[in-house]
Amino acid sequence: MFSATEQVLEAEMNRLKLAVKTLQGEDKSEEIYIGSYLLARLEELGVTSMFGVPGDFNLGFLDLVEDHPTIDWVGNCNELNASYAADGYARVKHGSVGVLLTTFGVGELSAMNGMAGAFSEMVPMVHIAGVPSLRQQATKPMLHHTLGDGRYDAYTKAAEQFTYSQAILTSAISAAAEIDRVLSDCVIKGRPVYITLPTDLAYAKISSDRLKIPLPRHPSPNDPEVEAFVIDEIVKQVEEADGDVVVIADACAIRHDAIDELKDLLHKTGYPVYAAPMGKSAIDETYERYGGIYVGSISRPEIKEKVESAKLILSIGSLKSDFNSGNFTYSIPTTRTVELHSHWTKIKYADFPEIGMKQLLPKLTARLEGGKAKALQLKVPHFDAHIPQETDDVISQAWFWPTMSKFLKPKDVIVAETGTSSFGILDVPLPKDSVFLAQILWGSIGWTVGSTLGAALAAKDCNMNRTILFVGDGSLQLTVQELSTMLRKGLKPLIFVLNNSGYTIERFLHGKERKYNDIMNWKWTGLLEVLGDIDGTLSKSYTVNNKNELTELLENPKFAAAEVLQLVEVMMPKHDAPRALQVQAELSGKTNQYAL
């Protein structure tokens, strides 16, 4: 097994060999369209679904996609939903990327919010925009989808704000290298990238030799000397803390693929572990040393006490956004914190750039496992779902989430929309090997409908169990048409639509009784028929009005087996919200200073 360093060096050597060969004119390789080259690289990255909408300037490339033997074209209803789907796909299919294909101007700009969300939450997404030919870009005719003032670079300039790197393809000679550059960036940095593919370049022929060299997919190795120093320092901190260490797992443990290494550390050290909201499901929530969600002052009291009294916090991949930290109410001094990140480490106030956790963790584990017996003495609260005893039959938030928690199964993919869902589900444990999707930092309502589509497709590839979505009525309205694409692809998610008459998260932020927080009431249970299941064979829809009806449905084995796409309208009171949302909204509202 080669070390990461050796792999990186070997790949670089091979690339140089190829460059020499090409320059010496010894290149008798097979030729390939640039469009096909791009697809080959995506296939290499494990892509099995491509999302997007056909449009002039991408149709030629789309022929290659439709004809591709292993990449399936998912024609979405609109580009924003397609970008959400690519995001959800990438979150489930670790190591792969989400791919979005749009058209010049009208298509790509429609997806801008999706790209920005993926950037913010560190999701590896590749956005391919089909653009006019090189000749047209040079002469700049007033084509449809242009701004009318000759600016052909405006969309690229916008894209630059929300992507880690861009490949603006301008010649056949450099195209393959450019494609490789951004695809590597995408997987290594875990951020979206952008490629413009002119109509003529899609079919320009280039050598396929470069495909013989795998895409670089690993970050540079940690500098061994610095890494050793850092590990020594951390070990010293642990000793000074007398082994009283608590681990907090957060977003980037998942996003930067350090889950296995983290799990190994935890099992070998026995440290208590908690998760920030964005780290939920980084750890198996049934693990006996796992105590639940730490979210600053919003945490359950017993969790808050345990975390904040620990002598040392080992923070893995933290991302302290407002909703991820109880509005920045972490009460943990920096002097008691070690932070591991994807490409830097922080010990108290000392920064160590370019020391990444994926490589560091195994070595750290080796040094710390000796302290396990001691660590096991540290108590961890039991994280479970308390179903409250309520006298009425109303489906309250407090009753709903623990009830749903018991319905979920190992290897389920669970998607929770920003709002009562993403806050409500924090307080209940998810099953072993499940995957949790939410957009806690970016928070774009409606995201989950598209991301559920992508997640469900990836779940098939990853042999996951069911895909389950919790979405509010207000949020569903933004992106509802993607239910159609789920039907079209034969997917079978369970979709719980929380009907509480409006934008509940907004109500709690501000404007509780305001009309602008109301929405039009839809016939939720009629959606699937109208959006494609006309003969009723692909789906089932239900309304549950009270605890009894929901319980009965959840206990129905056919329902639980998810053999068709199912939508459940859950009637819930208008002014009810999970405890965590109420507290968070109050904190956010104060800082918003809406009125003086």
Added chain:
Amino acid sequence: MFSATEQVLEAEMNRLKLAVKTLQGEDKSEEIYIGSYLLARLEELGVTSMFGVPGDFNLGFLDLVEDHPTIDWVGNCNELNASYAADGYARVKHGSVGVLLTTFGVGELSAMNGMAGAFSEMVPMVHIAGVPSLRQQATKPMLHHTLGDGRYDAYTKAAEQFTYSQAILTSAISAAAEIDRVLSDCVIKGRPVYITLPTDLAYAKISSDRLKIPLPRHPSPNDPEVEAFVIDEIVKQVEEADGDVVVIADACAIRHDAIDELKDLLHKTGYPVYAAPMGKSAIDETYERYGGIYVGSISRPEIKEKVESAKLILSIGSLKSDFNSGNFTYSIPTTRTVELHSHWTKIKYADFPEIGMKQLLPKLTARLEGGKAKALQLKVPHFDAHIPQETDDVISQAWFWPTMSKFLKPKDVIVAETGTSSFGILDVPLPKDSVFLAQILWGSIGWTVGSTLGAALAAKDCNMNRTILFVGDGSLQLTVQELSTMLRKGLKPLIFVLNNSGYTIERFLHGKERKYNDIMNWKWTGLLEVLGDIDGTLSKSYTVNNKNELTELLENPKFAAAEVLQLVEVMMPKHDAPRALQVQAELSGKTNQYAL
């Protein structure tokens, strides 16, 4: 009646007086929230509807909107649809602006495509983004809706690409002036502008005195000397052409409010007049001197012949985009062309910057009216709707459009989606005083659903007749949820959904038999019930399968009276398209060079 010059000078003088007064400390004016100031200015511009979606960072301002006595808040289902609605509103309500309110990041980026389309097609739109407080912008906490890397300026940078000017409000002192600056730009330039409104500034108090001075709404006057020179030159050209003049009305005649001046010119000179597609409805299409649509090589032969043989073309507000010019196939030498524009004039090859048509036209008319008798001798083909005699009962494109043409009535607002609709409707006359909406340059499919909502609201203000939408099945899927908002607002458009199983315009561009040009078949006639008309009192839906059924429906007086929202699913053959679309797509396809 003051001249434009006098009005501009007087306004400037008043502003200076106010500045002096303020500096001298004599300002004992009433105070007003900045948010209310903004609303007062929008009211002054005739705004009666504001579009958008509530979100954190705009809720405080939204209270002021909801409480406003004359501006109605239209809560849209998503921000892209809201931007489309603001666009449609502005196109119908000349002299006013379309207003869109979104939230920081997630909201505003979702609307980017709508902003760009308005920029491209010169629609005056005001995009207000609610953003974090000034303090938060300074300290840059990792709030929800941020990119996680501290960049708080990314959304502004993107917006700059697609708006004429921006007001990034950073202090109470300059806020009113900044707001006025961009609102004036919006109406004078006819392009979208962007305002960021921090949560704290929305409620900061400022003097309301500035409101006493009306917003500048007129361009600077033409330099009288240059204008006189230009008019002399044009008159000379007309004389050299021996009065054989043809007028072509195009996009900017409408967009830059020169319709009345143009009409006056035509009536007093008697010149034959044609319209480019984007100028359709600039001229009353029943006017006896109007000959129909000129679109380069795609034009009807008799129109092509008349236009291209004229000795002089007087082109009003031209915008030669590909779809607006038969793929750039105008066969009119520059040496026979005079172009009038919103802020420049071109006589053959000579450019005259800053000479705008709105002020120039009346003076030109006065000089040219003497030639009327002569001009009336120039023949003009009769532009009418030929309903072809077809033997079968299938609803063909060729039969549908002239049939619909006869159904339309004076003062109808007619919206045609990019695709078979926008091309098909070109060939048939619209009634007197009707308004035509299409996005022929930008061409974003799905736009019409949102723009119909806005257009229908503006139509009420403008005492128009019915609002009628023609949209393809593929296009409707992108933005369908806005049907809900039409129901919610009690609007009653007639919506014709052309069900021909897919993205027809794409099929003709490329990939005729490709699966990617297919769509999921929806139960179109079930949409309105499910999207809000649950008890069936707000709408009616129909399917028409053949000529007889459609004819019967059109002849039904209750249907024609548009007393509820009505949706008609029109079954049409998959591979049929209007003649104009077929030719255009073939031309575009050749330039796209999809495959070598």
